[in-house]
Amino acid sequence: MTGYTRKPCEENMRKISYAQAINEAFHQVMANDDRVFQIGVGINTPWYVGNTMKGLLDSFGETRMIDTPVSENGITGISVGSALTGMRPILTFPRMDFMYYAMDQICNHAAILNYTFGGNVSIPLTIRAIINRGGEQAAQHSQALQALFMHVPGLKIVMPSNAFDAKGLLIEAVEDDNPVLYIEDRWLYDEEMEVPEEDYRVPIGQAKLVREGTDITIVSYSYMMVECQKAIVELTKQGINPELIDLRSIKPMDITTIIHSLKKTGRLLIVDGGWKTGGVAAEIAALVADEGFALLKTPVKRLTLPDLPAPSSKTLEKIYYPTHVEIIKGCQDIIHDKQNVH
Amino acid sequence: MTAPKHMDSALLTDILRRMLTIRIFEEKTAELAESKEIKCPVHLYVGQEGIAAGVCAHLDSNDFVFSTHRSHGHYIAKGGDLNALMAEIFGKETGCSRGHGGSMHVLDTRVGFMGSSPIVAGSIPLGVGGALTNKFLGDKNVSVAFFGDGATDEGVFYESVNFATLYKLPMLFVCENNLFSTHMPDFKRQSNTEVYQRIANFNINTKRVDGNNPVEIYQEAKTMIDRAKEGKGPSLLECMTYRWLAHVGPDHDLDIGYRLKKDVDHWKSRCPIKHVRDLLFRMNELSEDQFVRMQRDIVAKVEKTVAFARTSPYPKETDIYDGLYKETV
Numbered sequence: 001m002t003g004y005t006r007k008p009c010e011e012n013m014r015k016i017s018y019a020q021a022i023n024e025a026f027h028q029v030m031a032n033d034d035r036v037f038q039i040g041v042g043i044n045t046p047w048y049v050g051n052t053m054k055g056l057l058d059s060f061g062e063t064r065m066i067d068t069p070v071s072e073n074g075i076t077g078i079s080v081g082s083a084l085t086g087m088r089p090i091l092t093f094p095r096m097d098f099m100y101y102a103m104d105q106i107c108n109h110a111a112i113l114n115y116t117f118g119g120n121v122s123i124p125l126t127i128r129a130i131i132n133r134g135g136e137q138a139a140q141h142s143q144a145l146q147a148l149f150m151h152v153p154g155l156k157i158v159m160p161s162n163a164f165d166a167k168g169l170l171i172e173a174v175e176d177d178n179p180v181l182y183i184e185d186r187w188l189y190d191e192e193m194e195v196p197e198e199d200y201r202v203p204i205g206q207a208k209l210v211r212e213g214t215d216i217t218i219v220s221y222s223y224m225m226v227e228c229q230k231a232i233v234e235l236t237k238q239g240i241n242p243e244l245i246d247l248r249s250i251k252p253m254d255i256t257t258i259i260h261s262l263k264k265t266g267r268l269l270i271v272d273g274g275w276k277t278g279g280v281a282a283e284i285a286a287l288v289a290d291e292g293f294a295l296l297k298t299p300v301k302r303l304t305l306p307d308l309p310a311p312s313s314k315t316l317e318k319i320y321y322p323t324h325v326e327i328i329k330g331c332q333d334i335i336h337d338k339q340n341v342h
Numbered sequence: 343m344t345a346p347k348h349m350d351s352a353l354l355t356d357i358l359r360r361m362l363t364i365r366i367f368e369e370k371t372a373e374l375a376e377s378k379e380i381k382c383p384v385h386l387y388v389g390q391e392g393i394a395a396g397v398c399a400h401l402d403s404n405d406f407v408f409s410t411h412r413s414h415g416h417y418i419a420k421g422g423d424l425n426a427l428m429a430e431i432f433g434k435e436t437g438c439s440r441g442h443g444g445s446m447h448v449l450d451t452r453v454g455f456m457g458s459s460p461i462v463a464g465s466i467p468l469g470v471g472g473a474l475t476n477k478f479l480g481d482k483n484v485s486v487a488f489f490g491d492g493a494t495d496e497g498v499f500y501e502s503v504n505f506a507t508l509y510k511l512p513m514l515f516v517c518e519n520n521l522f523s524t525h526m527p528d529f530k531r532q533s534n535t536e537v538y539q540r541i542a543n544f545n546i547n548t549k550r551v552d553g554n555n556p557v558e559i560y561q562e563a564k565t566m567i568d569r570a571k572e573g574k575g576p577s578l579l580e581c582m583t584y585r586w587l588a589h590v591g592p593d594h595d596l597d598i599g600y601r602l603k604k605d606v607d608h609w610k611s612r613c614p615i616k617h618v619r620d621l622l623f624r625m626n627e628l629s630e631d632q633f634v635r636m637q638r639d640i641v642a643k644v645e646k647t648v649a650f651a652r653t654s655p656y657p658k659e660t661d662i663y664d665g666l667y668k669e670t671v
Contacts, residue, residue: 037478063478069508074467074501081471084456085406085485087478104498108461109468117449117457118440119665154666177668 040092111154139309161225168202266297372592387415392614396559411460463496492523553581
């Protein structure tokens with residue numbers, strides 16, 4: 001395992017879930033630093049946040065675990081103001097869709113104030129957002145809005161796909177002196193992995209080469225990494241040997257790791273859990289066009305959500321969310337597309 | 343004649359000096375904007391000086407102030423560096439925001455001036471965040487958000503007041519009600535134009551005062567700040583006032599048709615600086631000569647800020663990315 005700054009003791013590894021890893025990171029960052037407090041709608045009830053907040057209210061009390069009225073823009077501004085004046089808040093949006101209410105304080109204030117004030121302040125704010133895709137919840141409880149925030153200068157955005165990165169990136173985010181948007185996907189909550197007991201950090205802005213391969217590079221992040229792993233099991237049976245990269249951070253974006261992989265494979269499939277137009281995949285495709293066009297043997301292909309609000313009905317939901325099946329097909333199409341070989 | 347309650351001549355002279363500094367700085371800024379030497383849009387505070395001076399006279403550098411697009415007065419009253427403010431308006435590297443912010447984004451953390459935002463009501467929750475920090479630190483200091491009556495038309499104002507009151511934060515909301523939101527008079531925007539009444543339903547302590555009477559502002563702010571430091575929660579002070587100049591820039595906005603010259607003249611006759619000066623005259627604590635000397639000293643100081651701004655370097659083009667991210671230590 002690479003990419004952490006304080007090497008954890010291998011003996012203390014045990015298998016825990018993504019949600020447990022987040023919970024453990026919260027306990028550790030709050031114990032490590034009195035300036036850290038948590039704020040957000042529903043943070044003290046599992047109804048909103050699953051088991052990720054277990055035990056925190058008992059350990060740290062209501063003063064440091066502030067469950068708020070549904071005043072998203074207000075509490076975001078309050079978090080930014082407390083960060084500006086010396087605290088290190090963690091602000092949770094249990095459903096990412098409600099972040100639209102807080103766009104002003106996130107984009108007009110948190111993101112830009114350090115630059116706008118000439119670098120004379122710091123805003124050590126972690127904004128934690130949870131994607132709740134699927135479940136017949138339709139359009140307003142299921143959105144993945146990372147691309148919107150990626151557009152705004154001054155934010156850092158991380159999207160861990162597994163328990164190890166979930167813990168390490170969360171601790172890193174809280175200790176960062178900038179506003180960091182930490183985006184979880186609820187579909188990952190039960191995914192288990194070996195995770196060290198002690199605190200450790202995964203650096204922001206570094207992708208991870210998860211699997212080495214020769215035929216095609218698959219770049220993904222967050223929940224879609226699970227579907228990619230499933231697809232790879234099948235693809236290898238068919239004699240296709242893909243390389244898999246987990247972005248982990250979508251801003252800053254680690255294009256170097258992607259370019260390095262393309263030198264080997266020359267083919268790229270981007271698997272993105274967000275919408276297509278102006279999305280994360282579009283940004284990666286543009287970066288590859290800028291910096292690695294000559295490496296490409298075939299055109300870049302994007303696998304994303306369609307440009308549609310999420311529908312509720314299960315029949316429509318089934319085709320709305322891509323799975324390993326579409327990833328397999330995407331890889332096959334790229335590899336067998338003789339016409340595009342140059 | 344004796345000094346008003348809780349005040350003495352030294353304090354009144356201090357408030358007078360703060361107001362006069364703001365007035366002279368703003369008039370100079372207007373002149374430079376008129377001559378186009380300043381190109382950055384400036385929202386001038388002339389006429390409203392008594393509010394910043396009366397409130398900030400209570401604060402020290404550990405108290406936080408947050409402000410708006412019309413921020414020069416608050417910055418100066420809080421003890422901000424005049425050179426750095428003028429240089430910022432000029433877009434110079436020596437500016438308080440290193441030429442990144444301009445007139446609408448000023449900051450001086452050394453004196454607890456924690457920033458201004460021209461997004462209407464945008465800095466109100468930031469102020470409440472400052473109060474939350476002070477709550478964690480034991481109510482020893484307050485946080486003050488200055489804003490106009492236009493900001494009370496935004497939803498986030500109500501979210502902020504509710505939160506501050508619910509958690510009894512050491513917070514002072516100061517609404518400078520100058521009757522207009524850019525060109526729109528209060529009665530065309532608000533179903534109830536009395537902000538202090540409208541907001542009282544949140545169970546917050548509120549009062550409306552004459553915003554051109556710095557004595558009244560000082561005294562009421564004292565009660566409210568003492569209360570906040572005793573852990574009794576936030577207050578809202580509504581100060582009725584008027585901006586003498588245009589919404590933005592050095593003109594008077596008389597050509598646009600939303601206000602009349604006679605109204606401007608009426609408010610000019612109720613000058614907050616004159617109010618305190620005349621009080622000190624009547625108390626025999628200030629002579630005409632002393633006042634003229636005070637004015638002359640401030641004019642000289644402000645002229646020096648202009649010289650400083652003119653001779654300061656611009657930010658380097660190669661440094662354009664500086665400050666986007668803070669280096670974590």
